[in-house]
Amino acid sequence: MSFRIADLAHGQRLTSTLAAIQARTREAQMAIASGKAVRRYDQIADDAGLLLRARDARTLAGALLDRNQTLARRLQAMDSALDGLVGIAQRARAALVRRLDSGTGRNMPLTTELDSMLAEIAARLNTKLGEDHLFAGSRTDRPPVVLPAGSITVADPSLYYRGDEVRLSARVDEGVEITYGVTASDPAFADLIAALGQARVAHAADDRAGLEQAMAGLDAALDGIIDLRGGLGAEAARLDSIRDAHEAGIAYLDDIVSGIEDTDVPTVMTRLAQDQATLEAAYAVTGRLAALSLADYLR
Template sequence: MNLRIADNSTAATFTARVNAQRSRLAVLQERLSSGKRINRPSDDPNGAEAVVKIRTSQTEIKQFQRTALAANQKLTAADDSLNGYENLLERVRTLVSQGLSDTATQNAKNALATEIDSLRSRILNVADSKNGDDYLFGGSRQTEPPFDPATAAPSAIPATAQYIQIEPGTNAIPVGVTAESVFSDATSNIFTDLTNAVNALRGTGDAAVDRTTLETTMSRIATYTSLVDVAHAAVGANMNATDLAQENLTNNFLNLDERANDIEGDDFAGTALELADAQRALEATLQVASQGRRTLFDYLG
């Protein structure tokens, strides 16, 4: 027996049923295409709120990841510069040692002085080197270079190490070392010492004084080399800290991602079956309605 739509009330019932089935179908299609069961807050208010909190935490982690990466890059640049500085110091030590030889002629000493003067300029470039817009050894002083590019005079602005927090809930770490801790000490700085060595090699008129100056320079070079070793250790430790922080941040991000997926993620196979059932149900409803003298389509337009 054909089901006939007798009045508007019956038609309205069918219309509501079809609209509900179509809405359900649309929801399932969206879930299937997005892979999520929560596509808007109304789908699951509590779940949606939990996911928002997770995504907020992930945004914070991303910021720390950028900070940790930048810190690691700066520390790597500092480490490379310290290596270069150490090599230059070793070359200076070799040249000064040659200048102390009793067999060195004045012409030979003049040549040594010229090379040391050149090495002094190269060391100055290292001391004033930049990482992006920041002075690599500037620390908290970033308005001017650690040493005057023309005279090598040290900056009058005091500097401390630059600290950056690279992981939530942890203390900030220094991202480098200051020029004061590597290129100078309480006694002098490398540039003054090298200038004195150059003058001694070229001769001041007092051979005994010149020899003492060169011997002092040898001792000073050993001091600067020790300062570099200390700086290397500090930079290396903080590079390890940034590496560990980046690993922790990545793991935390992935764990949060897994939690979010557990909350909002959908069962693809299950949803596909639901979608097939919903499609069959809608088709059945429309088929039943079409058997009446006035079909549901008359009311749906």
């Protein structure tokens, strides 16, 4: 005698299989919705250690990259200030060339021009980024340059500088710390301020020799500021190289983390469709079996 419906053991196996497929379907739906293939470390026992190490390394690299981007902005702001000082020195030099013209130079309003330039110099050297004055050494909470009422005619930073001589440093990579920047007490800035002060006094006294001396001081200041820009450029280039390495490392670590815990959506969608088709077929068969009557058994 043969049976047309499954026995009890077969029914239990069918129920267990359906439950497993249902659980797998729920997991797939959650993976697609969240974008994460795993939610517990016990699901990735073989890769859990690698995942934790990759996450830790990613956190450190991200913190260093953020710090280095802030440092890059500081260097860019300092370079912009130095670029402005180069422009001021060049304008001052052109003004002195006109002043040394024996025909019309004596009558030009050089004092007004020089006063305006000195104010610009102070503003550039008092450049801030956020709450920090960039040319003040470690005393970043206050403007480093305060020009006196009278003319400064000697290259002496103590006559205008209110910062200190500490060059700032930053940890830019594992085991790598760089010292960067420049203070407003640098000889190039002192030369520039003194040259403009000398020109101001010489103009008022109609002192041609004094004007020529101021011109020489301007040339020295201009060369010095250009050298400072070159130094900042070298620091910025080194920092860019380190930042590029951090960005590449972060991309690599993100790939590792993603490969372990992120959902492969096309694969999961295919598996989900297969499981859903299996469930629908199983439910249809179960429904037909449940609808069988005694008459069906006797046929």
